[in-house]
Amino acid sequence: MNYCVITLDLIKSRKLKDRGGVQEELKDILKIINTKFAQMIKVPFAFTLGDEVQGIANSLEDSYTLIREYQRLLAEHYMYAGVGYGEITTRVSKRSGEMDGPAFYQARASVDYLKKEYERIHGNTLEERFAPLVYYTFASKKTTIVVNNYLKMIELLKYKLTDKQKEVYWLLFETDTYREVADMLSQSKSAITQKVQSGNLEEIRAGEEGFIELLKMVENSYDNKGGMLNV
Numbered sequence: 001m002n003y004c005v006i007t008l009d010l011i012k013s014r015k016l017k018d019r020g021g022v023q024e025e026l027k028d029i030l031k032i033i034n035t036k037f038a039q040m041i042k043v044p045f046a047f048t049l050g051d052e053v054q055g056i057a058n059s060l061e062d063s064y065t066l067i068r069e070y071q072r073l074l075a076e077h078y079m080y081a082g083v084g085y086g087e088i089t090t091r092v093s094k095r096s097g098e099m100d101g102p103a104f105y106q107a108r109a110s111v112d113y114l115k116k117e118y119e120r121i122h123g124n125t126l127e128e129r130f131a132p133l134v135y136y137t138f139a140s141k142k143t144t145i146v147v148n149n150y151l152k153m154i155e156l157l158k159y160k161l162t163d164k165q166k167e168v169y170w171l172l173f174e175t176d177t178y179r180e181v182a183d184m185l186s187q188s189k190s191a192i193t194q195k196v197q198s199g200n201l202e203e204i205r206a207g208e209e210g211f212i213e214l215l216k217m218v219e220n221s222y223d224n225k226g227g228m229l230n231v
Helices: 019-036 060-073 102-122 141-159 163-171 178-185 189-198 201-225
Strands: 002-010 041-047 052-057 079-087 134-137
Touching (some): 002 102, 019 041, 019 052, 060 201, 141 201, 163 178
Parallel strands (some): 079 134
Antiparallel strands (some): 002 052
């Protein structure tokens, strides 16, 4: 049986001015997500090493929804989100730190990849640049390439959003109507529509829905064909 392991790690957390405060904030976020998305979580998220957090999703298709919620709640701090999908060779426990197997190795490989890419792209420059912060690793190299190329396009569009566009983007998860978003922000409906259009928010949301469907297809291909993506 295959499992979906998610490993989260704050970027350069040791350099944070208020590292202790951020850790407390992250603890509160863990409680919120473990409770709010309990039906999507097989093993609750918990701290493992330092500022690293790990948990196991009930299914591969649930993983992006969980990661996106972490992105929303921890919006002021960037983090790596590495996902591994594969077998667990030990007994399934209530704590991820007590387990081992390919799913964990692949999640670690994902985080390591993200860290190397971040350093390669940023180097010593202080200039803000896009770098992938979410990555999936599978036993199939073909599947890994297809999934991450699709995901990178979505995350790049989200990276380019202005603060005001991001605000609308997140509120659209609470309501599907522009009018309600406008009321929440005390703005006109036309102002919200303008932000949606200029930020390509509907296209981003459609892309995310498509990505979740892709993850579902990948999961089914693993169950039926040993992990070879058949699309």
